[in-house]
Amino acid sequence: MMVADEIRTGTYKQLFHPEQMVTGKEDAANNYARGHYTIGKEVIDLVLDRIRRVTENCTGLQGFLIFHSFGGGTGSGFTSLLMERLSVDYEKKSKFQFSIYPAP
Numbered sequence: 050m051m052v053a054d055e056i057r058t059g060t061y062k063q064l065f066h067p068e069q070m071v072t073g074k075e076d077a078a079n080n081y082a083r084g085h086y087t088i089g090k091e092v093i094d095l096v097l098d099r100i101r102r103v104t105e106n107c108t109g110l111q112g113f114l115i116f117h118s119f120g121g122g123t124g125s126g127f128t129s130l131l132m133e134r135l136s137v138d139y140e141k142k143s144k145f146q147f148s149i150y151p152a153p
Contacts (some may be wrong), residue, residue, distance in 0.1 A: 069103065071096050077122025084126025093130055097138060104139075112143030120151035 118124030
């Protein structure tokens with residue numbers, strides 16, 4: 050079972066609206082380039098559309114809090130792509146990154 054499936058059905062399912070969860074059939078295989086240039090390019094528009102829908106319901110959007118891992122291709126590569134696109138689409142909004150570093 051994937052982590053996303055556990056979230057959808059487990060103890061924390063009430064924390065996340067199912068329409069806001071984005072998952073795919075393959076991951077970035079711990080590879081920055083796959084997360085940024087390959088897999089990331091396939092899902093970035095969907096992710097930005099979900100973000101747009103949420104922000105349209107905000108009366109006073111101040112910015113974004115992004116929590117991600119520096120390990121793996123999704124945490125590093127896709128987040129890098131997402132931050133680039135958020136900077137274009139929401140250039141005047143604050144963007145704060147909280148990065149988690151892998152430890153041995």
